[in-house]
Amino acid sequence: MNTTFSVSHDEQRLRRVLKFLIRRRLKWARFVGVALVVLGAAALAVESLPVPTSGFFIVTGVLFALLLEPCSVAQSMRAQNLATREGYVMTLEETHVAVNAHSYSRRFSWSILDQVVDTPDAWYPMFGKMQAQAVYKDLLTEEQRAEFAAFLARRRSAQPIA
Incomplete structure (x- = not known):
């Protein structure tokens, strides 16, 4: 992906x-x-x-x-910091999610993902209790949504059950 x-x-x-x-x-x-x-x-x-x-x-x-x-x-x-008021480019890869804007960049490894909350308009990968990165469904093509949903399903099935 x-x-x-x-x-x-x-x-x-x-x-x-x-x-x-x-x-x-x-x-x-x-x-x-x-x-x-x-x-x-x-x-x-x-x-x-x-x-x-x-x-x-x-x-x-x-x-x-x-x-x-x-x-x-x-x-x-x-x-909110002024940096939150600018657009950014999000990259979803097999190993991480990256967010790059003019004034900042962030990168989260999927290995530290706690959970993903699926809502009608976005997925919210949670990296801790108060750190979420919204992945907006309307910005993805149908194929990209299906690919990301399949990726999330693979991750959930690979996680050990506590």
Whole structure:
């Protein structure tokens, strides 16, 4: 496999990658948010806590469940280095994935790949918990997508089961 393609900068794509990574780290926040809303509502129903305290639990729960993720994505967008706002050329080879831009280059060996998350619009090879390199399906030809999917399937079948 030797596939090379260009990825132009797209604010929405960058936002989707950040949302993908943040959502993985904030799964607990939704659970805590829902639990706080339920706790606050139950306390209101049985009048076991003062109304301001129950209201605090409900408001805090809603903030955790609904607003923590979008606020984190917005903060991450603002914190991105200017280098993330330029296009790059990605090369997928049997031994590694390489990303080359004007101001930086990265190279990840497939041997350190933790997992690949397949979504409708991209594959996300994960090189650690918070390091992903998006491989956008719409930028690949049908043959390239099939070749990369077959490559990933071979890698998964070759990995030992823990």
